[in-house]
Amino acid sequence: MQPYVLVMEDEDALATLLQYNLEKEGYQVVVAGDGEEGLVQVDERLPDLILLDWMLPKVSGIEVCRRVRGRPETRNVPIIMLTARGEETDRVRGLDTGADDYLTKPFSMTELIARIRAVLRRIRPGLADDRVGHGDIVIDRVAHRVKRAGKEVHLGPTEFRLLDYFMQHPGRVFSREQLLDAVWGSDVYVEARTVDVHVGRLRKALNLPDTQDPIRTVRSAGYALDLEG
Structure with a gap:
């Protein structure tokens, strides 16, 4: 079973890079370019994990995280936040809002894949091929x-x-x-x-x-x- 990852990222080049590398690792990937579209995608199909950019147009990443965590049917979906904001207060805010992990740009794809596996292993062990x-x-x-x-x-x-x-x-x-x-x-x-x-x-x-x-x-x-x- 291929885990389904929803990528919410408005930077086209990074979104393409994320999709390519995740698909290469065996994940099913859908990309949403803004928070509003991302929430629609969540409604259409429940993802196994969300990669969520902090600075999204229309609906911010923090607000997306808050809404996902606020609904019973989506509150347990793992979320990894991707952001250029590296200040400790921002990291704490992201985690307090409900993110399971936090990665500051720029990051290596090797580290991202490792973080995804770790989160899936911890939260949805059936999806992590150990x-x-x-x-x-x-x-x-x-x-x-x-x-x-x-x-x-x-x-x-x-x-x-x-x-x-x-x-x-x-x-x-x-x-x-x-x-x-x-x-x-x-x-x-x-x-x-x-x-x-x-x-x-x-x-x-x-x-x-x-x-x-x-x-x-x-x-x-x-x-x-x-x-x-």
Whole structure:
């Protein structure tokens, strides 16, 4: 089941970026450009989570949050506020109004995805895929553990995020640049060669005795998690 995320954001470029990245992570996404349209969308279909910009036209983000929290049928919908307002008093006001989390612009997509998963896991655990399996590899996001063929595999934080991303898209080939954006974030400068180093570490950790190499290298294209042989 794909969680449905309603994005209320009036900045077109950011809204497009949010929709692209969330859909890439497997979420269903609808974008509303102002608070009034967002409330209409909430009435039409109850979202599993709302990404809510503070400074929305027509109806402000704070007012949207207040109205959503004030109705019995929507009061339990998770809300993450996105805003350029970074003052502590603004954060407190947003949380007091009923937001479950708060992210100040600019933010990395990696952090946003992590916050969404955390909120869904806490509030709607049935929608958060805490355990993902592919072939004989199982990743547990809550315990931050990986097993292969029933044996514990010890990974560093970056290798864990790499594997997590591969596990969400088994068989798909990703370029170094795509992996950099997804795992390190588009706002962090890291050389493409760094991807090779971490993929090498991940491959070494996963290559247990009598197991198939799970990482496929595609020349001039990138890498894929592929256990189909």
